[in-house]
Amino acid sequence: MGRQADANAYVPLPVRGGVAPSYLWLTETLPGGMLRFLAGRFADVTLASWAARLQRGEVVDATGQALAADSPVRNGMRIWYYRELDEQETPIPFRERILFQDAHLLVVDKPHFLPMIPTGRFLHETLLVRLKAQLELPHLTPIHRLDRETAGVVIFSHNVQTRGTYQSMFQKRVVKKVYEALAGPIEGRDFPFTYKSRMVDGDKFFVMTEEEGEPNSETLIEVIERRGDIVRYRLHPHTGRKHQLRLHLSSLGAPILNDAFYPVALPCKGDDFSAPLQLLARAISFDDPITGQPRTFTSERTLDWTG
Incomplete structure (x- = not known):
């Protein structure tokens, strides 16, 4: 799919319903017109969908000029469009x-269950799009991520001038x-302890x-409390690998x-919301x-001991 624009770049389409336009650089000059190109380039979007978007003037060039079905496809063009779901x-x-x-x-x-950003079958039902639509912050961008399945604290930047300063905090670690998780007991360990592995x-x-x-990867693991066969752990990730806490406890x-x-x-549970992952990003601390x-x-959330 296309890319989201850099906040400093000129964007010829506005944010619409919280959805920022995407863009695509064209790297070839091709015959057949824009509709044929788009239908071939995006296999998961129907020809009828692209035809309707072109007719509505929702696919434009870098100057904001609406493109038509027969507009030429030229190497070096940048086209803008809104991501949609069929x-x-x-x-x-x-x-x-x-x-x-x-x-x-x-x-x-x-x-x-709420994804951070548009991806796959999620667009409007994502945290970024919801917040943009609610708060009218066109430059809103997450400066770190949580899995769709994980709840808790996440930080966004909405100031282009200071974004890099805050992003560097995460890069410098x-x-x-601090996370919390509900899981079974870990046997044969004295708490707290640090678990390290190569992921x-x-x-x-x-x-x-x-x-x-x-x-x-490295995680410090503490026990907060135990109820029967379920333990509430406090987790301190010293590194930020994908799924680190989930894999380490497993x-x-x-x-x-x-x-x-x-x-x-x-197997994917689709839209079954009955059993949330019992993992919570409890707190984030830093010197501003x-x-x-x-x-x-x-x-302010709590984990569910009933599972």
Whole structure:
């Protein structure tokens, strides 16, 4: 698919219903016109859909000029369009909560099941699009990510001038993150302890696995409380690998409750919202690089002991 525009670039289409336009650079001069090109380039979008968008003037060049079905396809062109879904999205029945906003940042308490950004079959039912539509912040961008299945604190930038300063905190690993999870007991360990492993891509593109070698992931694990066979853990990730906490607890014999990926990737549950992953980004702390003020943001959500 196309790419989202850089915040400093000229964008010939406005944000619409919270959805920012996407763009595509053309790298060939091709015969047959724009409709034929678009239908061939985006196999998951129907010819009729592209024809309707062109007719509505919703595919434009870099100057904002509407393109037609027979407009030439030239190497070096940049075209702009809105991403759409051919099928209606299922509403996600959980709402985000705004924890903090200033001239630079927006801090949000994300619910389970809500994706961060448009991807695949999700567009309007994503945290970014919801917030853009609600708050009219066209330059809103997440400066770190949570999995769709994970709830909790996430930070956005909405100020282009200071975005890089805040992003650098995460790159330098000076941000402290605390998670909580519900899982079975980990046997044979004295708490707290640090678990390290070497994480690599698994045989399925959406999961990770561990292999022998120099560790590249590290998590400090504490016990908060135990009720029967379920333990509430406090997790301090010292690295930020994809699915790190989920894989680490699974490797220790205590997969997080309702984890559909670890230890075994289960069939997709589609729009079943009945069993949220019991993983919560509880808090984020850092010294604000603009003001020098210590900041801590804490989720107001709780995990479900009933599973």
